[in-house]
Amino acid sequence: MASQEEVFKKLVAHCKEYGFVFPSSEIYDGLGAVYDYGQNGVELKNNIKKYWWDSMVLLHENVVGIDAAIFMHPTTWKASGHVDAFNDPLIDNKDSKKRYRADVLIEDHLAKFDEKINKECEKAAKRFGESFDREMFCQTNPRVLENVAKRDAIHARFVAALEANDLVELKQIIVDCEIVCPISGTKNWTDVRQFNLMFSTDMGSTADGAMKIYLRPETAQGIFVNYLNVQKTGRMKVPFGICQIGKAFRNEIVARQFIFRMREFEQMEMQFFVRPGEELKWFEHWKQFRLRWHKALGLGDEKYRFHDHDKLAHYANAATDIEFQMPFGFKEVEGIHSRTDFDLSSHEKYSGKNIKYFDPEINESYTPYVIETSIGVDRMFLSIMSSAYTEEQLEGGDSRVVLKLPAVLAPVKVCVMPLVKKDGLPEKAREIMNDLKFDYKCAYDEKDSIGKRYRRQDAVGTPFCVTVDHQTLEDNCVTIRHRDTMEQQRVAISDLHAIIGAEVNMKNLFKKIVE
Numbered sequence: 001m002a003s004q005e006e007v008f009k010k011l012v013a014h015c016k017e018y019g020f021v022f023p024s025s026e027i028y029d030g031l032g033a034v035y036d037y038g039q040n041g042v043e044l045k046n047n048i049k050k051y052w053w054d055s056m057v058l059l060h061e062n063v064v065g066i067d068a069a070i071f072m073h074p075t076t077w078k079a080s081g082h083v084d085a086f087n088d089p090l091i092d093n094k095d096s097k098k099r100y101r102a103d104v105l106i107e108d109h110l111a112k113f114d115e116k117i118n119k120e121c122e123k124a125a126k127r128f129g130e131s132f133d134r135e136m137f138c139q140t141n142p143r144v145l146e147n148v149a150k151r152d153a154i155h156a157r158f159v160a161a162l163e164a165n166d167l168v169e170l171k172q173i174i175v176d177c178e179i180v181c182p183i184s185g186t187k188n189w190t191d192v193r194q195f196n197l198m199f200s201t202d203m204g205s206t207a208d209g210a211m212k213i214y215l216r217p218e219t220a221q222g223i224f225v226n227y228l229n230v231q232k233t234g235r236m237k238v239p240f241g242i243c244q245i246g247k248a249f250r251n252e253i254v255a256r257q258f259i260f261r262m263r264e265f266e267q268m269e270m271q272f273f274v275r276p277g278e279e280l281k282w283f284e285h286w287k288q289f290r291l292r293w294h295k296a297l298g299l300g301d302e303k304y305r306f307h308d309h310d311k312l313a314h315y316a317n318a319a320t321d322i323e324f325q326m327p328f329g330f331k332e333v334e335g336i337h338s339r340t341d342f343d344l345s346s347h348e349k350y351s352g353k354n355i356k357y358f359d360p361e362i363n364e365s366y367t368p369y370v371i372e373t374s375i376g377v378d379r380m381f382l383s384i385m386s387s388a389y390t391e392e393q394l395e396g397g398d399s400r401v402v403l404k405l406p407a408v409l410a411p412v413k414v415c416v417m418p419l420v421k422k423d424g425l426p427e428k429a430r431e432i433m434n435d436l437k438f439d440y441k442c443a444y445d446e447k448d449s450i451g452k453r454y455r456r457q458d459a460v461g462t463p464f465c466v467t468v469d470h471q472t473l474e475d476n477c478v479t480i481r482h483r484d485t486m487e488q489q490r491v492a493i494s495d496l497h498a499i500i501g502a503e504v505n506m507k508n509l510f511k512k513i514v515e
Ligand code: GAP
Pocket: 217, 218, 219, 220, 250, 252, 259, 260, 261, 262, 263, 265, 266, 267, 269, 332, 333, 334, 335, 372, 374, 375, 376, 377, 378, 379
């Protein structure tokens, strides 16, 4: 069986071969951690966004959307804390000239102790066979105990250094652990420095008059600075939410794992404004709602878990991640945060404007508290693709690669195919497609054998193929083939709408997630 790493490599290759994701500006050898979505990728991405957007604004009468600009007044980022604190600790190797995140170098080093411990366990398991007791072995084996002790000691220093923001100690850990650069193999390191993750540019035409502005690192701030505009013009009453989908930019030092960590990516965020004191109730509410949203897609309930944060950011009083089981382990796809009144109060302070909300029900003005749900479109895309990608052995020695995408999200819903390219079958197939295309994204294919055409549609995850044959011209019936089961049914053309609609209508998912 292929390892998860091999499967992931195949998935990345598949994304390129079938028009889902391309490396950015590939003819110039690409740009690190920047990707373009192809003809199928953009359809899948748009469907994910529609699923999220409609689940927010259609299902909640007190949630509305906005579309704020990417450029914002620079003071926004001072108020949000990004100018001062949105940093990663970086270190350069003087020989290879490669730059690393100091914390990632140390984490990778710590992971090596776990690998060593696992190897000891595997060796012992082979030696002892069925009588092997892993827990007992780990508690008594001297080599395991030695590795655990070393790992824990470094880990303790590492956590303390991060908490104290002690860059000198981070460097010292790298020196003491004799961590080498993976490229040059040397220990010739610079000091550790803080590196701000925001991209900046100049706005204005003259050098004197130019203003340094940032590409937003999150969409959330566009919502905060507009919250009162929306509240007043929409006559919204607390509790209410504002959501937004848009691009965000972060100059990630270590960009890895394909579209998991990108420098330009897209977020779907909602800020939900509540009365102070009610935030933890709403935090729990949105945690559960968001998990139902994920699970309704049917990728497998066991693939999700909450990861509650032990160490909270200074502005948060509760935070959790929704993690998904990617080919490289459980990873964060979405964050849900109770952000208190930190952002609004800070904008009030920096702008000097009163942005308090007057609550007519209790006759009081206050700064609302905020619950945030924040999910990356690209990470969601990756989670769906990685769970959909399937290699199947078929009867007769044949095999196929099929993307078992949730039908509602599939880029193409139905492919219409005439059995042969003559005898009026193409015309009939076009007629059927021309009717279906008002409701569903359709494809038309008349090239190669039907078997090859089915494989092509399997590879892009098309849930239905409809074949038109000579009999169709007499009885107005077609063969509909289901992607996952490969079952074929003879059905009336007039029934196609209902059959396809029953599977691809988002309403079915929405019904599962409303309480
Ligand atoms: N406003 C809160 C916020 O931005 P975050 O945890 O930094 O919180 C939220 O980001 C989500 O955005 C993450 O859960 C992830 O899905 C996505 N995300 C963050 N950085 C990303 C990156 N470099 N590439 C792709 N997605 C990213």
